[in-house]
Amino acid sequence: MSDQASKIVFAVAEDGTVGVKKTELGPIVDGLRVVRSGLAPNDRIVIEGLARARPGQEIEAEDGTIKAAAK
Numbered sequence: 001m002s003d004q005a006s007k008i009v010f011a012v013a014e015d016g017t018v019g020v021k022k023t024e025l026g027p028i029v030d031g032l033r034v035v036r037s038g039l040a041p042n043d044r045i046v047i048e049g050l051a052r053a054r055p056g057q058e059i060e061a062e063d064g065t066i067k068a069a070a071k
Contacts, residue, residue, distance in 0.1 A: 001050065009039070010046035010053045012061045018046065018053050031068025 011021045023038030046053050
């Protein structure tokens with residue numbers, strides 16, 4: 001997502017609340033966008049229901065899969 005001049009993702013905290021993380025993006029490699037900074041390897045990111053997610057909202061996180069974009 002974009003927030004004015006920056007790119008953001010919604011991350012799920014340990015207590016199940018949604019938070020915002022600013023990221024720096026790189027190129028697309030093998031159909032996936034490179035995230036240069038802003039995320040840790042163990043961050044849980046919202047990948048479904050983005051239109052309904054709001055910072056501070058409690059959610060029940062489920063594991064998901066991110067698939068490469070078709071060429």
